[in-house]
Amino acid sequence: MAAQSLSTASTRITRPEYNHTNKYVPTRNALGPPSLQNSWFGSIAIKLSINFSNVRPFLPKYPPIKAAVSFSLPTAKPEPDASTEKFPKWSSKAIKSFAMGELEARKIKSPTTGTEALLMGILIEGTNFASKFLRANGITLLKVRDEIFKLNGKPDLYFFSPEHPPLTEAAQRALDWAIDEKLKSGDNGEITTTHLLLGIWTQEESPGYKVLTALGFNNEKAKELHSLISEPGFVD
Template structure:
């Protein structure tokens, strides 16, 4: 009589299968860039407090984020401070933030450069400085300035990708230098260059887009003097 041999099939719950499953789980846990979530369990996964943090961490590793921290704003005449012994005035952090917002706004509008119109928008978007509050109080808003910017400069090509930090136009650089000089001439050597100096600098460049936009929206020399009077003097805090 022939012998019959029985081959035992592997039991999924056996020790060998369990070890393989453990190794697979260990692989997913130890891989820094892997996160496998079954679609049917995504809702329950993200409902856990700790798993939301894990998911955010994993996603953030694949999304490049670029941020630039500025301590000062560019000047076209840096050598004059070193040679003359003049102390370079510091920019207020609100003025620096307004400048950063101006670069972002130029990119948003798909402009190749950061102009005086972008500086004006940066001041308004920052929103908490004396200059920004003065503009808003006089009906000069972000939406109106954007609208006038398109009227003055036209719409940019929607398929154009501007540089990460659009360079300053000549007019915008003159505004920054004017603001520095204005602070030095005020005699407040220990004070900061503020967004008010920046706004007054835009108004001083009569032919620049920023000045033209301000004029259309009702800003004038009288308002400029009023702003200067309210934002000058020792101990002035920008906002």
Template sequence: MGKKLSIRIPNLNHLASKHRTAVATVLFSLPTAKPDRSSTGKSPKWSARAIKSFAMAELEARKLKYPNTGTEALLMGILVEGTSLAASFLELMELDFSRFEMKLPEHPPLTEPAQRALDWAVDQKLKSGENGEITVTHLLLGIWSEKESAGHKILASLGFDDEKAKELSKSMDTDYVPSFQ
């Protein structure tokens, strides 16, 4: 009646170490058109929130079956991620993105403006000379830097402007979301 069930669990340590390596590789890099930016050959790392925002942008693009991941998808990724300073800043502006219809594919390639927005974020981090990660705020301001992009036009039509970008840029190196009470 009181039989014990014994389950043998194999040693999975070898898989765990491979998994950590893969995660580290994914967590610290996003596509770049400029692999050699600095004379040291080192490239700054992306924050976990920025990586998640990018992943959410790609997911939105795939869900909506769009042929590219553009700045508008990057913008949606920031909003979907939702926990960064940049996302909170956009939420405080009470933006209504529901009126914009995006038709976004399976592993969508980046548009040129979206790639330039990512590259802008990396370049700004390198120019700052500060250690740390590239944040979602870098990503949002990279979108804003692409004046002719869909993401920039969406932001502008919803009231984001150079003054707001300047205000947000003061906190570019943090993903900390202050309490706005």
């Protein structure tokens, strides 16, 4: 009985009505607007004045996202002619270590990205060979950070680093050394975080070198690493 009543009510709602002149009088459907495919709807379509070309989905309007991914690191050295010499590429772990180092420079409120920040970036990335070698020799991120604060003092609470702290001259030379060393090897592999670590070690007046020295890194360990990266096919 209830089903029959519902069916009847539905029929009354959707049934077209006529006036005394036998002309169709559109009625509002309580269950929703009439379909555009309804044969009765054609007579009033012009009166609706709907501009369908301007109808857009009801989605939140967000500005387009533009992202750029860098597959290299800053260098003061121009890339050689591809026809005469193949320029080596940085490994993905080295690029990530650099990005983490830049972020750490901001965390410690440094105005620049120095060798000490690059060293922290290597350790934060964590999966590269250089970071494993450092941890195996007792050089951890916490110890490095403590040595940096001993060397440079506590950061100013009200100072804010730029979004991309520029490289110091020593940090730039460390990157360039890593590139040169890879070019000298003649190997077609990538420049790794181990190259970057040894580049930091070559900058004897830099904070990164001083932190490594304070934590027990020395020339013997540097030679051990250098012999490893000299082997063909060495990867992070």
